[in-house]
Amino acid sequence: MAGSGDELMLLGKWPSPFVTRVELALGLKGLSYEYVKQDLVNKSELLLASNPVHKKIPVLIHNGKPVCESSIIVQYIDEAFPDAGAGAALLPADPYERAVARFWVAYVDDKFVPAWVATFRGKTEEEKAEGMKQLLAAVETLEGALKDCSKGKPFFGGDTVGIVDVALGGLISWVKATELLAGSKIFDEEKAPLLAAWAQRFGELDVAEKVLPDVDGVVEFAKMRLAEAAAAAAAASKN
Numbered sequence: 001m002a003g004s005g006d007e008l009m010l011l012g013k014w015p016s017p018f019v020t021r022v023e024l025a026l027g028l029k030g031l032s033y034e035y036v037k038q039d040l041v042n043k044s045e046l047l048l049a050s051n052p053v054h055k056k057i058p059v060l061i062h063n064g065k066p067v068c069e070s071s072i073i074v075q076y077i078d079e080a081f082p083d084a085g086a087g088a089a090l091l092p093a094d095p096y097e098r099a100v101a102r103f104w105v106a107y108v109d110d111k112f113v114p115a116w117v118a119t120f121r122g123k124t125e126e127e128k129a130e131g132m133k134q135l136l137a138a139v140e141t142l143e144g145a146l147k148d149c150s151k152g153k154p155f156f157g158g159d160t161v162g163i164v165d166v167a168l169g170g171l172i173s174w175v176k177a178t179e180l181l182a183g184s185k186i187f188d189e190e191k192a193p194l195l196a197a198w199a200q201r202f203g204e205l206d207v208a209e210k211v212l213p214d215v216d217g218v219v220e221f222a223k224m225r226l227a228e229a230a231a232a233a234a235a236a237s238k239n
C-alpha cells in the first residue's frame with residue numbers, strides 16, 4: 001500500500017486509457033496499490049457504490065474514500081501525496097501555470113477524447129471522417145500548447161512530467177492503435193513534429209513502459225469491440 005497507513009485501491013480494466021492515466025500518476029509517485037479488475041458488463045457493487053453518478057472506471061479508493069474521473073484522480077494523487085516518488089509535482093507550483101495546465105487537461109478531455117472516440121465509434125463513415133478531422137485539428141492545437149508549455153523542454157510539464165503529459169500520455173497506445181486501424185497518422189512527424197517526438201519520449205519513460213497497454217493488443221481489443229457493436233446494431237435493425 002502507499003505507506004504510513006494509506007490504503008489505495010484502483011478499480012480498473014485493461015486497456016482503458018483513463019485507467020492508464022491513474023496508473024501513470026501512481027507509478028510516477030512510486031505508490032503501491034491494489035488493482036481490482038472490473039467487469040463492465042456486470043458492474044460490481046463496489047463500483048456502483050464508489051461511483052454512483054457515472055458508474056465508470058477508474059475509481060481510486062483512498063482509505064475507503066472514492067475519487068472519480070481520471071483527470072481529477074490524477075490531481076488528487078498529486079495533492080494527497082506531495083512528497084511521494086522522485087518529489088516532482090505533477091501540477092505546477094505557480095497558480096497561473098496551474099490554471100494553464102488544468103486548461104489543457106480539460107482541452108484533452110473535451111476536444112481530443114470525443115473526436116478520437118468518433119473516429120472509430122462514428123455510426124457512419126462520414127461521422128468517422130468528421131471525427132478524424134476534429135482530432136487532427138485538436139492535435140494541431142496541442143502542438144502549439146506543447147511549444148508554449150514546454151518552453152523547449154521535454155514535456156508539457158517542462159523538465160518533468162506534468163498533468164497534461166499524464167492526461168495525453170494515457171492515450172498514447174490508443175492513438176497508435178487508431179493510426180493502425182484508420183490507416184492515417186495522428187501524431188504526424190511532419191504536421192505535429194513536437195507532439196510526435198513527445199509521444200516517443202513519453203513512451204520510453206520507465207513508468208510508461210510498465211503501464212501503457214501493448215498497441216497490438218489494443219488493436220485486437222478495438223477490433224473485437226467494433227465487431228460486437230456491428231453485430232448488436234445488425235440484430236437491432238432486424239427487430
Ligand SMILES: N[C@@H](CCC(=O)N[C@@H](CS)C(=O)NCC(=O)O)C(=O)O
Nearest residue numbers: 016017018040056057058069070071
Ligand atoms: N471521463 C471519464 C471516462 C471514464 C470512462 O469512459 N470509462 C469507461 C471505460 S474506458 C467505463 O467505465 N465505461 C463503462 C460504462 O460506460 O458503463 C474519466 O476520465 O474517468
